[in-house]
Amino acid sequence: MAIYMTAQFSVRRESVERCQQAITDLVDHITRNEPETRMYISMQEVEHQTNFLHFFIFENENAEARHAQSEALRLFTEVIQSECLEPVVFTTYTLVASTEE
Numbered sequence: 001m002a003i004y005m006t007a008q009f010s011v012r013r014e015s016v017e018r019c020q021q022a023i024t025d026l027v028d029h030i031t032r033n034e035p036e037t038r039m040y041i042s043m044q045e046v047e048h049q050t051n052f053l054h055f056f057i058f059e060n061e062n063a064e065a066r067h068a069q070s071e072a073l074r075l076f077t078e079v080i081q082s083e084c085l086e087p088v089v090f091t092t093y094t095l096v097a098s099t100e101e
Contacts, residue, residue, distance in 0.1 A: 002038065003058040004093040010051045015083035019052070020044070022079040029072035036063030050085075 011019045023042045030040045036059035045051035058064040067073060080088065 001060065002095065003061065003064050004095055005056050005058075006091045006093070007054040007056075007088050008052070009080060009088040010048075010085045011080070011083040012085065013050055016049060019080060019083055022076050023052070026072050026076040029070065030067070033070070033072070034063065034067055036060065037067055
């Protein structure tokens with residue numbers, strides 16, 4: 001069964017570009033190496049550009065575990081955690097309806 005999650009975080013203003021690069025690197029890795037990660041989207045808030053929301057869908061628990069154990073995620077986490085104003089907030093969801101399914 002698919003796993004739907006979000007991650008929300010805010011970073012220091014002076015680190016926005018560094019965090020954007022870390023996000024780009026992570027998503028590039030996912031695109032090339034994690035075929036069972038169905039979707040990974042990173043969004044930046046327009047009015048408060050230090051705020052980010054990530055939305056991701058894993059095919060199953062194995063896909064989530066592979067993602068969680070990747071070196072790319074470790075490197076991303078290292079950057080983001082050092083720049084976050086507060087801990088990242090993760091939320092897991094169940095699908096109710098979608099234009100994609």
